[in-house]
Amino acid sequence: MGKKRASHLVRQHEKVVNRRRDWFWKLAHQLTDQFDVLCFETLKLKGMQRLWGRKIGDLAFGEFIEILDWVAVKKGKLIVFIDQWYPSSKTCFHCGHVLEKLELDIREWRCPSCSSINGRDENASLNIKRVGASTLKLDGVRQVFPATVV
Ligand SMILES: [Zn+2]
Known part of the structure; x- marks a missing residue:
């Protein structure tokens, strides 16, 4: 592969990454406008994939959470993460x-x-909401982040 071709590919990749980031910002604003408290089951990408309508990787999810966190703090909204081992579907x-x-x-x-x-x-989702709400009450914390995500 020539130098020219390689740099073309790098630019293409940058474009894709930038487009995705723009979209993360949009989604973060949309969600924080719509909700005061957002509860997530950490590292369970299924729900996010459904929300986004496409496949995403762990890395992109981490990036999105960073952006969402920044926007939520700015707007005074809460993000709560639920223990990924909590059996939300089976309870x-x-x-x-x-x-x-x-x-x-x-x-x-x-x-x-x-x-x-x-x-x-x-x-x-009802269980996640309940656990999220009780996490806020018990700990009196604004946000709960597991080390695995951030
Ligand atoms: Zn029952």
């Missing part, structure tokens, strides 16, 4: 029963304790 939001396991393709399950029908994503 019944209604009674707290924890399933031993829940296969990935199960979208809905009936709680063996209280008979509630739980939609996988809805139940998980």
Whole structure:
């Protein structure tokens, strides 16, 4: 590969990275305008991928979180990260029963304790919200960052 071609490729890559960063800023502003408190399950990229409608890597997620943090502090919004090992999908939001396991393709399950029908994503997001809210109350901290993300 000639020098010219190599530098062309570097420029192309820079363009892609810059475009992605612009989009991170936009998304960060959009989310912080829309919500006062944002709760994330750390390192679980599934939710973010759904939100973004495309595949992203760990690195891009870390970059986005940095940008989001900066914007949130500026606007006085809160970001809470939930322990990535917290079983948000397997815990019944209604009674707290924890399933031993829940296969990935199960979208809905009936709680063996209280008979509630739980939609996988809805139940998980309710649990994340609850844990996020209680984290804020208990610790009195504005933000909780696990060392693994930042
Ligand atoms: Zn239950």
